[in-house]
Amino acid sequence: MTQPTRRQLANAIRFLAADAVEAAKSGHPGMPMGMADIAEVLWNDYLRHNPNNPKWFNRDRFVLSNGHGSMLQYALLHLSGYDLPIEQLKAFRQLGSKTAGHPERHETPGVETTTGPLGQGFANAVGFALAEKLLAQRYNRPEFEVVDHRTWVFMGDGCLMEGISHEAASLAGTWGLGKLVCFWDDNNISIDGEVEGWFTDNTPARFEAYGWNVVRDVDGHDPESIKAGIDAALSQFDKPTLICCKTTIGFGSPNKAGQESSHGAPLGKDELEATRKALDWSYGPFEIPEAIYAGWRAGGTGTLRQAEWEQLFDKYAAQFPEQAEELTRRSHGELPDDFIAKADAYIAQVQAEAPNIASRKASQNAIQAFAPLLPEIIGGSADLAGSNLTLWKGAHTVVGEDPQANYVHYGVREFGMSAIANGLALHGGFLPFDATFLVFSDYARNALRMSALIPAHVIHVFTHDSIGLGEDGPTHQPVEHVSSLRYIPNNDVWRPCDAAESAVSWKAAIVRKDGPSCLIFSRQNLAPQQRSAEQVKQIERGGYVLADAAGTPDVILIGTGSEVGLAMAAKAELEAAGLKARVVSMPSTNVFDRQDAAYRESVLPNAVRARVAVEAGVTGFWRQYVGLDGAVVGLDTFGASAPADKLYPHFGITVDAVVAAAKAQVAN
Numbered sequence: 051m052t053q054p055t056r057r058q059l060a061n062a063i064r065f066l067a068a069d070a071v072e073a074a075k076s077g078h079p080g081m082p083m084g085m086a087d088i089a090e091v092l093w094n095d096y097l098r099h100n101p102n103n104p105k106w107f108n109r110d111r112f113v114l115s116n117g118h119g120s121m122l123q124y125a126l127l128h129l130s131g132y133d134l135p136i137e138q139l140k141a142f143r144q145l146g147s148k149t150a151g152h153p154e155r156h157e158t159p160g161v162e163t164t165t166g167p168l169g170q171g172f173a174n175a176v177g178f179a180l181a182e183k184l185l186a187q188r189y190n191r192p193e194f195e196v197v198d199h200r201t202w203v204f205m206g207d208g209c210l211m212e213g214i215s216h217e218a219a220s221l222a223g224t225w226g227l228g229k230l231v232c233f234w235d236d237n238n239i240s241i242d243g244e245v246e247g248w249f250t251d252n253t254p255a256r257f258e259a260y261g262w263n264v265v266r267d268v269d270g271h272d273p274e275s276i277k278a279g280i281d282a283a284l285s286q287f288d289k290p291t292l293i294c295c296k297t298t299i300g301f302g303s304p305n306k307a308g309q310e311s312s313h314g315a316p317l318g319k320d321e322l323e324a325t326r327k328a329l330d331w332s333y334g335p336f337e338i339p340e341a342i343y344a345g346w347r348a349g350g351t352g353t354l355r356q357a358e359w360e361q362l363f364d365k366y367a368a369q370f371p372e373q374a375e376e377l378t379r380r381s382h383g384e385l386p387d388d389f390i391a392k393a394d395a396y397i398a399q400v401q402a403e404a405p406n407i408a409s410r411k412a413s414q415n416a417i418q419a420f421a422p423l424l425p426e427i428i429g430g431s432a433d434l435a436g437s438n439l440t441l442w443k444g445a446h447t448v449v450g451e452d453p454q455a456n457y458v459h460y461g462v463r464e465f466g467m468s469a470i471a472n473g474l475a476l477h478g479g480f481l482p483f484d485a486t487f488l489v490f491s492d493y494a495r496n497a498l499r500m501s502a503l504i505p506a507h508v509i510h511v512f513t514h515d516s517i518g519l520g521e522d523g524p525t526h527q528p529v530e531h532v533s534s535l536r537y538i539p540n541n542d543v544w545r546p547c548d549a550a551e552s553a554v555s556w557k558a559a560i561v562r563k564d565g566p567s568c569l570i571f572s573r574q575n576l577a578p579q580q581r582s583a584e585q586v587k588q589i590e591r592g593g594y595v596l597a598d599a600a601g602t603p604d605v606i607l608i609g610t611g612s613e614v615g616l617a618m619a620a621k622a623e624l625e626a627a628g629l630k631a632r633v634v635s636m637p638s639t640n641v642f643d644r645q646d647a648a649y650r651e652s653v654l655p656n657a658v659r660a661r662v663a664v665e666a667g668v669t670g671f672w673r674q675y676v677g678l679d680g681a682v683v684g685l686d687t688f689g690a691s692a693p694a695d696k697l698y699p700h701f702g703i704t705v706d707a708v709v710a711a712a713k714a715q716v717a718n
Contacts, residue, residue, distance in 0.1 A: 054345040056273045059094065060086040061329050062129055062342045064302060067121035068325065069335040070142035070149070072316045077143060077151065080299040080312035081119030084270070085204060085235050088295055091276045092202060092233075093126055096284075100352030101131040104159045107381045107478065108359050110199045111162045111178045115171030116206035116235065117152040118314070124149045127160040129338070129346040134159065136336055155476070155504050163476050164504045167496055169212030170469045172232065175203045176218045177473020177482075179230035179290070180448065180458075184428070185479050188453045189377050194366040196359075196377070203232040207240055211249055214497075217466025222290045223261030225448060230290035231283045235270070237299040243310045254294055263289040270295035302329040380426045380479040383507070383563060389423055393557045396420075401550040401586050404578035409571040409611070410513040412552035414439035417483075420556060421445075421456075424481065428474060430458030431485040431511075432467050438485035438513045464490050468497035468510060475506040481560065483509035487519075488528040488570055491535065501566035502540040508566045509559045515545065516666035517701065518612055519573045523691030532610075533671035535568050536639055544638045545570040545665075547614035548578045551637050554589040558641070572612050574694055579614065579635070592641025593653055597621055599630035605660040605712045608634045608675055613664040613683075613703065620708035627709075629716060632658075639675075660715035664708050666698070679718070681711040 063086040071077035098110045114123045121142060127134045134148060141147035148158045152166030162178070165171035178201040186197040209215055222230055234253065238245055254264045263286040269275040276295070283291035300312030303325045317325060326332070333339065367374035379386070396419045405412070421427045421442050428448075431440045445457040460467040464486050471482040484494075491498065491512055501508045517527045536543045544555035544567060552571065559567035579596060581589075588594035593608075597618060605624065609617035614635050621631040634653055636642055642650065654661075654675065661680040663672035669682035676682060685701045698704060 052341070054342050056087070056090055058342060059345050060090040061302070061331050062338055062346070063089060063122060063125040064329070065326070065331055065333070066125040066128065066139055066336065066338070068317055068322055070121050070124070070139050072319070072322055073140060073335070074143040075316060077121060077316065078118040078314050079121070079317055080239070080306075080314075081116055081206065081235065082122035082125065083301045083303065083312070084237050084297040084299045085119065085122060085233075086301070087271045087273060088204070088233055088276055088297070089122060089126055091273050092280065093130060094346070095277065096280055097202065098199060098355055100356045101127075101160070102353050103356060104132060106356045108197065108199050111175070111201045111477065113162055113171045113175040113178070113201065113203045114153055114165055115175065115203055115209045116168065117165030117171060120149070120151060120153045122204075123153050123161065124158070127158070129343065131347050132160045136338075140336055163473065164500065167500065168206075168208040169210075169214040169218075170497060170500060172203055172205050172209050173214050173218035173466050173469035173497075174473035174476065175201050175230065175232070176222045176227065177470040177475075178477045179222065179227040180225060180470065181474050181477035181480055182229055183225070183227060184448060184455050185377070187451055187455065189373050191366070191370060194362065194369070196363050196366050200229040200231060203230070204235065205232060206235040206237070207245055207249055210234065210251070210253060214465045214469060217463035218470060219257060219260045219262070221460065221463065221466065221470065226261075226288045227290045228287045231280070231293065232291065233293050233295055235297055236294055237297045239299045239308070239310050239313060241310060241313055254292070257292045261289060263291040265291060265293045268293055268295045270297035271301060304328050376425065377479070383478065385561070386423060390561070392423055393420065393560075397550060397553045397557065397586060398583070400553045401581060405549050406575055406577055407549060408573055408575050409546050409548065409552045410439045410573060412546070412549035413511065413513075413556065413569065413571045414442065415549070416553045416556040418442040419553075420560065424560070425456075426479060426481045428456045428458065428480050428482045429485070430460050430467060430471070430482070432460045432464045432490070433462045434486055435459065437487070438511060440483070440485045440511060460484070464493035465497055468494040468501070468508070471508045472497060472501055472504065472506040475508045476504065481507060481509070483511055485511035485513065487514045487526060488512035488531050489514070489526050491528075491531055491568075498535070498541065498566070498568070499538055502538050505540055505565040507563055510566060510568045511571070512568060513571045514573045515570045515611060516572070517685070517689040517697045518666065518694045520694040520697065521691050524688040527689035528667070529685060529688060530668045532570060532665070532667050536671065540565040542567040542638055542640045543570065544568070545611040546637045547609070547611055547635055548576050550578070550581065550586060551589055551635070554586070555637060558590055558638070570611070574612065576612055577615050579618065589637065590641075591645050591649065592638035592643070593634055593636035595632060595653055596635040597633040599625070599632055601630065603632035603658055604630045604716050605662065606632045606634060606654060606658055607708065607712065608636055608661065608663040608672070610636050610665050613666055616664055616703070616705050616708055619705045620712060623705065623709045624712055627713070629712070631712065636675075660712070660718070662708060662711045662715060664703065666703050681715055683707050683711055
């Protein structure tokens with residue numbers, strides 16, 4: 051083969067994708083075949099990356115939001131020289147391979163974020179682009195643009211139908227993310243067929259209304275048209291760009307091109323052979339000629355680009371050593387050396403001062419203490435900053451060009467907020483937290499799940515944690531939410547009982563690197579609890595003995611959050627009645643469950659079967675700690691609209707109820 055043409059380079063993507071789907075007997079060949087020409091131009095002419103170092107900090111970020119077309123990305127990574135050999139493509143969708151059905155960040159080198167739930171990759175990309183903009187504002191200096199890269203997104207009709215696309219696109223326009231470029235795969239097809247019956251939006255006008263630069267009428271199969279569209283995007287500096295690419299799904303397939311049948315099923319042996327003939331591809335399954343490989347790797351500029359950037363950064367470090375050291379630390383996800391010591395000192399101070407305050411206020415105090423120590427912290431709230439108490443004295447809005455920008459007013463966009471926070475974390479250089487009322491975690495639910503799945507180091511703050519918020523009533527009173535969040539794998543949930551536990555939960559969430567944390571705080575004041583220095587340290591273990599009895603206890607009371615106070619009061623009444631009670635505070639069941647068996651036994655000895663758990667929420671979750679023969683004081687109905695001090699007695703979440711349950715347990 052002589053020098054391959056652009057179409058031949060793109061056809062390598064098409065057939066790697068179609069062959070892999072055929073071998074797996076499942077997958078989505080249509081999108082990779084339709085977007086192959088766009089991908090070839092972008093990756094060979096514009097994308098700044100280094101296959102030899104997928105984690106180079108100043109690389110461009112590529113996000114495949116329409117993640118069902120994952121074989122497009124795997125083909126690109128393989129052809130470009132990433133550590134993804136052909137054997138992995140042959141094992142597409144098979145157990146243990148690096149080529150899962152949807153791109154997974156923790157599995158595949160070069161994948162920036164896990165995608166599949168449509169629209170979320172796009173929202174993650176908005177987070178990537180915001181991260182780049184803010185880091186550039188803070189660290190760049192004249193002649194030293196050490197932060198200078200773009201975020202490129204592929205997305206389809208399905209991504210744009212999802213409501214999250216509206217939330218994220220609106221914010222991207224408001225923030226003026228000029229280095230965000232999105233390619234809309236306008237093929238007029240979704241799973242159910244041609245989209246005229248359910249997607250008739252004027253998408254270009256919609257994005258223009260959001261404040262985007264829109265490049266219309268790009269022929270997604272014409273390299274020159276694609277290049278012109280990208281060049282138009284690169285000429286825009288203060289607006290994100292949508293490039294509208296008209297494509298044919300399943301391009302090249304004689305009988306399935308343009309049909310929904312090519313979307314989510316193999317072409318079939320005969321149709322695949324017909325496609326080879328139609329596109330003049332005379333090679334067998336997974337066969338790529340050396341000339342094609344050479345064409346894909348002809349540039350070989352990744353290592354050179356990184357080396358040039360490193361030389362620039364060395365010069366930058368010589369002139370701005372403090373900034374260079376801080377950026378390096380942040381980009382590696384490392385905490386300052388003195389953070390743990392300072393955090394522990396603050397926690398000890400809070401324990402000594404013992405304030406009687408709502409845990410949401412204790413949370414704000416912790417933010418005020420920790421944020422000045424961590425320039426990587428970037429906060430935000432979904433239009434509830436004054437209620438969530440997420441603002442601190444050093445908070446600066448991201449709107450504008452402030453180099454100290456570290457706070458996002460997301461507006462009423464809970465889903466978009468949490469998905470963008472995931473992108474901020476995945477980009478590197480930031481530790482994001484977001485916030486809303488706990489009951490509205492439902493709106494953000496899938497992004498919270500993705501935080502844990504990816505995983506992303508994000509802190510999700512939820513306030514107004516129970517019926518204790520009072521008069522707003524059942525629409526705003528969470529009941530099942532805490533337990534449901536605990537059931538998400540790899541998601542640490544903290545519900546602290548006072549200011550000291552609140553500070554510890556913040557420290558734990560900051561220190562944790564391998565996943566998200568949900569911090570759940572009260573609206574109402576919570577009385578401080580007395581603790582020894584050893585008990586303060588044990589808070590970090592998720593559960594600990596807060597107050598014990600002499601000798602073996604007759605009954606163990608387990609509480610979280612505001613209900614720990616009820617357990618402590620019940621203990622006093624039980625002891626007055628001659629019963630020995632142990633109170634276990636369990637701010638994080640997830641963390642407690644990870645402790646060694648000996649520690650868990652020391653807190654919840656198996657020999658003591660009389661147990662009562664108390665939490666203002668659904669009761670079933672606590673059976674794993676009290677047993678089927680134990681008791682749980684909570685509620686399995688929705689709340690009501692009334693003052694908090696009336697609701698707890700109304701629903702039977704009282705000291706008397708805990709005492710009665712404990713006595714019944716002992717009697718049994």
